[in-house]
Structure formats: C-alpha cells, structure tokens
Amino acid sequence: MLIGPYVNGAAVIIGGLIGAMAGNKLPDRVKAALPMTFGLCSVGLGINLVIKVKFMPAVVLAMVIGAVIGELFYVEKGIGKAAGMTRGLVNKFLPPVQGLSHEEFTEKFVAILVLFCASGTGIFGAMHEGMTGDPSILYIKTVLDLFTAAIFATMLGYSVATVGIPLVVIQVALAMLANYIMPMTTPDMMADFSCAGGLIMVATGLRICNIKLFPVANMLPGLFLVMPFSWLWYVLVVS
Template sequence: MLIGPYVNGSAVIIGGLLGATSSAFIPERVKNSLPLIFGLCSVGLGISLIIKVKYMPAVVLAMIIGTALGELLFVEKGIGKAAGSTRTIINKFLPPVKGLSQDAFTEKFVAILVLFCASGTGIFGAMHEGMTGDPSILYIKTVLDLFTSAIFATMLGFSVMVIGIPLVIIQVALAMLATLILPMIAPDMMADFSCAGGLLMVATGLRICNIKTFPVANMLPALVLVMPFSWLWAHLIG
C-alpha cells in the first residue's frame, strides 16, 4: 500500500493552510528572506544531483530538445492559465492575498509547482516506494515541503494548497508504474535522469531567487527524453 505520496501531498496542503492563515502574523522580512533560502537549497540540491551524470551530452541534448518541445507546446503558458483560474476560484471562497499582481503570482506559482511536483527527489522517491515499498525518501521530502509550502502560502495564499493534488496524482502514477519502468532502467540512465532533474532544480532555485527567469515548466519534457537519450548514447556512441 502506498503511503509516501499521500503524506507528501497532505504536508503541502497543511503547510499551505498554515501559511495562508498566519500570513498577517509573519514579519515581512521573514517572508522575503526565507524564499531566498529555499531557492538556495534548491540550487544546492540540484548541483548534488548534476554531479552524478554519466553521459552529459545526452542530458544536454534532452534538455535542448525537451525545452524546445515545451516552448512549442506552451507548457508554461498553460500552467500559468491554470494557476490564474485556481487563484480566481479560491479567492471566491477564501480571503485573497493582497499586493501581488497576476503576473507576479503566476511567476511564483509556476516555480513552486515545478519545485514540488517535478523535483528529482519526489520522482525518484515515488518510483523507489513503488518498487520497494519504502517511503523514506518521500518522508524526507515531506518535511521540506511542509515548511516550504507554508512560507510560500504567506505570499500566494490558499492557492498553494491546490498543488498537493497534482503532486499526489503524479507520485501515485509513478509509483504504480515503477514495477514496469525500473527493471528497464540502468544505473547510468538513472544518473543522467538525476542530472536533468538537478538542472531543473538549479533553474527553479535561480527563478525563486529572482536571479534569472528560466522557463522551468517548458523544460519538463526533458525529463521524459533524458533516459531514452542516455540509453541511445550508451549503446550507439558511448
């Protein structure tokens, strides 16, 4: 029985609720400084995943083609529209967070959506539990996500809670498919997958810190391409 995805999703919902309801009591300097720390941690974790790479040319090729596909499919634009709709619906029932424009809201919402739902830790943790029944990796992510969602909810309001839903769906799907996927994955392929996930986490961290606005959501197709590209590189070139 799967446990990790539901615990992780619940943490995001609870953290979002706590952060949104306590926003008025948290000093502005804390709201401004902690996201920078989360962004820094995302960069650090991303770097730790990047150094595991086996075939960097395959990863680079997957990132370039994947991002091009994401741009052509307007992935980030679609997520942005969904984020705006989510904010509108939630604001009808719950108090909205004032002082944040729609563009600023979408910018931050997309970044944390990728941070929560597409991190290498979450994807690998879900696959690991599906294959072994061990949810320990997702438990570690749960602790981080609880505090991260709370802080971002002080800026984005109750909309952060909604992220818990796609997070659970994605992780459950990965866990259920893990028995079919993992036997076909070589260690080198997993290393390159971790590298691609690390690059996304670095881009997400830089975006959260407002250093550079990478099209993070449009980069997501690279995660689908990187393992096949790694396998092809190993067998045809490497």
C-alpha cells in the same frame, strides 16, 4: 499499499494552510528573506544532483529538445492559465492574497508547482516505493515540503495548498508505472535523470530569487527524454 504520495500531498496541503494563516502575522522582511533562502537551497540541491551525471552530452541533448517541445506546446503558458484559475477559485472561498500582481503570482506558482511535483526526489521516491514498497525517500521529501509550502504560502496564500492534489496524482501514477519502468533503468540512466532534475532545480532556484526567470515548466519535457537518450548514448557511443 501506497503511503508516501498521500503523506507527501497532505504535508503540502497542511503546510500551505498554516503558511496562509500565518502570512499576515509575519513581517515583510521575513517574507522577503525566506524565499531567497529557499531559492539558494534549491540551487544547492540542484548542483548536488547535477554532479551525479554519467553522460552529460545525452542530458544536454534531452534538455535542449525538451525545452523546444515545451516552447512549441506552450507548457508554461498552460500551467500559468491553470494557476490563474486556481487563484480565482480559491479567492472565492478564502481570503485573497494582497500585493501580488497576476504575473508575479503566476511566476512564483509555476516555480513551486515544478519544485513540488517534478523534483527528482519526488519522482524517484514514488517510483522507488512502487517497486519496493519502501516510502522512506518520500518521507524525507515530506518533511522538506511541509516547511517549503508554509514559506511560500505566506506570499501566495491558500493557493499553495492546492498543489498537493496534482502532486498526489503524479506520484501515484509513477508508483503504479514503476513495475514497468524500473526494471528497464540502469544506474547510469538514473544518474542522468537526477542531473536533468538538478538542472531544473537550479533554474527554479534562480527564478525564485529573481536572478533569472527561466521558463522552468517548458523544460519539463526533458525529464521524459533524458533516460532514453542516456540509454542511446551508451549503446551508440560508449559501448
């Protein structure tokens, strides 16, 4: 029986609700400082994942082609529309967030959606539990996500809690597919997958800090390409 995805999703929902309720009580300087700090942590974690790479050319090729696919299919634009609809729906029932334009809200919402739902830790943790029944990796992510959701909810309000729903759906799907995916993977493929996830986390961190607004969501197709490309690189070039 799967446990990790539901615990992780519940943590995001609870953290989002707590942060939204506490948002008005926090000074503006604290609200400004916390996301910058977490953005820096995201960059650091991303770098830690990137250095595990085995075949960097395969990762680069997967990320470039993935970004092209994302741009052609307007992935980020679609997620942005969903974010706007979510904000409108939540605002009908709960107090709306003040002081954020639609563009600012969308940028930050897309960033946290990627951070929660497409992180290497979450994807690998879900696959690991599906294959072994061990939810320990997702438990670690749960602790981090609880505080992260609370931090961002101080700015984005109750909409952050809704991210817990797609997070559960994605992790449950990955866990169910793990029996088919994991036996076909190698340590080198997992290392390159971690590298791709790390690159996205670095881009997410820079975006959160308003240093560079990378189209993070448009980079996501690269995550689906990196393992096959890593395997092809080993077969065609290395071996």
